[in-house]
Amino acid sequence: VKGRMARALVRVYAMAAKEARHILRDPRTLYMSLGMPVLLLFLFGYGVAFDIDRIPLAVVDQDRTASSRQLVRALTASRELVDAGELADPAAALGAFRQGRASAALVVEEGYERTVLAREVVPVQLLVDGADALVANQLLAKAEALVRAESQRLARAEVGARTPPVQVKVWTRYNPEGRSAFYMVPGLAAYLLAITAVLLTALTIAGEWERGSMEQLFASPIGRLEIVLGKLLPYLALGLLEFLLVVAFGMTAFDLPMRGSAIALALLGLVFLVGMLGQGLLVSVLAKNQTVATQAGVMSSLLPSLLLSGMIFPIENMPLPLRQLSRVIPARYLVHGLRGVLLKGNALDVLWPDLLALSIFAVVVIGLATARFQRRLA
C-alpha cells in the first residue's frame, strides 16, 4: 500500500511539474494573473465606494430674501451637498434630473421668511431624483440633518441655547470614519481571487481535449484524480502567492487593520482557493471546448461572486431562495471571513462555520470534477 501511495505521489508530482512548466512558459498569463488582481484592487479600492459627498443640489428660491439665502447657504456650504445652480420653478427640476445636472432640488416657497419670523412650522421642500435609490437615500439623510441643524440655529438665535431634552450619541465601531475602502477592499480581494482562480483553471482541461493531448495523458498510467490534483497544485501555489499579495497590498495601500487571527485568514484563503480552482476544473471537464468553457466560467464566477457574495449587495436583503443560493457561492464565506478577521477581530471560534462550508464546497467540487472525468473516458 505504501509503495502504491508513493507511486501515486510521483505521478501527481509529474503532472504538477508539467503544468507548472506550462505556466512558466507563458509569462504573459503569469504576470496577468499576479499583477491584474493587485492593479484592479488598487483601482476598485478607490473607485467602488458608497460614501457620497458633493451631491449636486439645484435651488428654486421663490422667496428671494435674506432668510431663504441663508437656508440655501446652510445646505450647500458643507461638502456633502453642492449648489448646482438656480432653477426657475420646481417643474424645471425634472429636466435637470433627466440631464443628470442635479440629484435633488431645494424648493423655498414664497413667504418663507415671513413664516419663519411668525415663528411657525415651516415646510422645506426637497425634490429628489429617486431613480438612483442609493444616492437618494443618502441625500435624504444628509439634507434632512442639514435642515434640522439650520432649524436649531434659528431657535438658538431666538430663544437662546438650551440643552435639548433628548440627545442621541452614535458610536460607530470597526470603521468609525465610514471609509468605503474598509468595507470594500476585503470584499474586492475575495472577488478578484475568486475570478482569477476560476479563469486560471477553466481552460486547462478543455484545452487538452481540444488539442488532442488528453488521449496521450490517458495512455500513460496516471489516474483521473491524479490528473485533477496535478492540475490543481501548481495553480494552488500561484493562488496562495496571489492571496498573500492581495491581502498585503490591500492592507498597506488602504490602511486596513488586522484585528483578528491571521491563522484563520490563512486557512480560509487556502480552502477557498482549492474550492475555486476546483470549480474552474469542473467547468473545464464539463465543457467540450474552450468557447463553452469560457462562457460557463464567466457566468459561474464573474457575476455570482459579484452579486451574491454580499460584497456589494447585503445578503440579508435578498429573498429567501437567493439567500439559500448564496450559500453555494464560496466568495460569500471569504468575504465574510476577511471582513470578520480584518475589521471585527474575529477568530476561528466565530468563523468556523465559514471554514466548514468552504471545505465542503472544495471536497464536493473536486469529487465532481473527478467523477465527471471518469464518465468521459468510456
Next chain:
Amino acid sequence: VTAPVRPSARVQLAAVFRKEVQQTVRDRRVMFMLVVAPLIQTVVFGFAVDYEVDRVATVVVDPDRSATSREDARRLLADGTLRAAGEARSADAASVAIDEGEASAALVFERRAEADRLSRRGQEVQVLLDGTDPNRTTVTSGAVSRFFAELGERLARERLAAEARAPAQLRPVPRVAFNPGLETAPYMVPGIAAMLLVIVTTFTSAMGLAREREMGTLEQVLVTPIRPLLLLVGKMAPFVVIGLVVVTLLVGVGTWIFAVPIRGSLGLLYLGTILYLLTTLGAGLLISTMSANQQQAFLGGFLFTIPAVLLSGLMTPILAMPGWLRPLTLVNPIRWYAEIMRGILLRGAGLADLWLQLLVLLVIGLAIVAAATLRFHRRLG
C-alpha cells in the same frame, strides 16, 4: 492575364454574415449562453440587488425600564429601518453581540432615562453601530438621529409653547420623483442588462477571432478576396442582431417582473443599444487582435469587462469616486449606456437630454473599431 474581380462589398459582407450566423446558431449551447443565460441571470440578480437598508437587527439595553424608554424603543423599532433582535443586559453585552454578528446595532438607554429627560441636563441615548458597511451606517444613523431629533424638537417646542415663546421650526418635506418607493430594482435591472450585454458580446467576439486564429481557419479566410474591415464588420453584425433581441427580452423581463417603467422612447433605446454594441463588440475584436490564443483572449476579456463594469457607476455611484478616477469613466462605454438606459426608462429622457451620451458612444465605438482594424492590418503585414 486580368486581375480577378473583387466581389462587391455587399456580397463580401453577406458571405461573412451568413457564415457567422450559421456557426453561432449551429451550437445550441452557445445560443443558450448568449440568449437564455442572460435572461435567467437578470431575474436572479434583479432580486439579489437591493441596497435598501431596512430591518437592521438591533438589541436594546434598557436598564431604566420606564414607560418613556419602552415607548421610544417601540416606536423607533417600528419605523422599518431597525428591527428588534432581543435585549442585552449591558452595553458590553451588546458589543459582543455586534462582534459576533448577531446584531448590527444596539440602542442603549441610561439607568435614569426618564428622570433625565425631565431634568435640566436632558436625556442621552447611545447607539452602537456595526460600521463595517458605510452605506448601512449612514442610513441607520440617519434614521436614529432623525427619530430622536424630532422627538427632542417636539418636546422642546411643547415646553416653550407653555412659556408662549416657541421659535420657528423647519420641517423637511421630501418629495421623490420617478421612483417614489425608492426601490433598488428599477434602477439596477437596466444596469444588470447593460452588464450582461457587455459580458456576452465582448467575450464572444474576442474568443471568436482568437479561435479562428488558433484553428488556422483565419488564414483560409484571409486568402479570399475579403477586405479586413468588411470581415470585422461582418463578424460583428450577427451579434448586433442577437444583442438587440437580448435587450428586448431583458427590458420585457424588467417591466414584467421588476416593474421597471418605460417612460421614454424605445426607438432611442435601440439606437443607444446599437451604438453600445459597436463599442463592446469592437472591444472584443481589439482584444482578439492582441491575443495569440483563446486563453489570452479570455484573460483580456476579463481585464476589460471587470474594470469597465465596476468603474461605470453601474453598481456604485460615480459621485463616490475620487476626483482623479472620474475622468476614467469618460471613456467607459458602460457609463454612457447606463445613463442612456436609466434616463430613457426611468426618467423619460429624450434625444434633447441624451444627445451627448449617444454622441460619446458613437465616438468611442468608431475609435475602437478603427483601432481593431488597424491592428488587424498590421498583424497581416
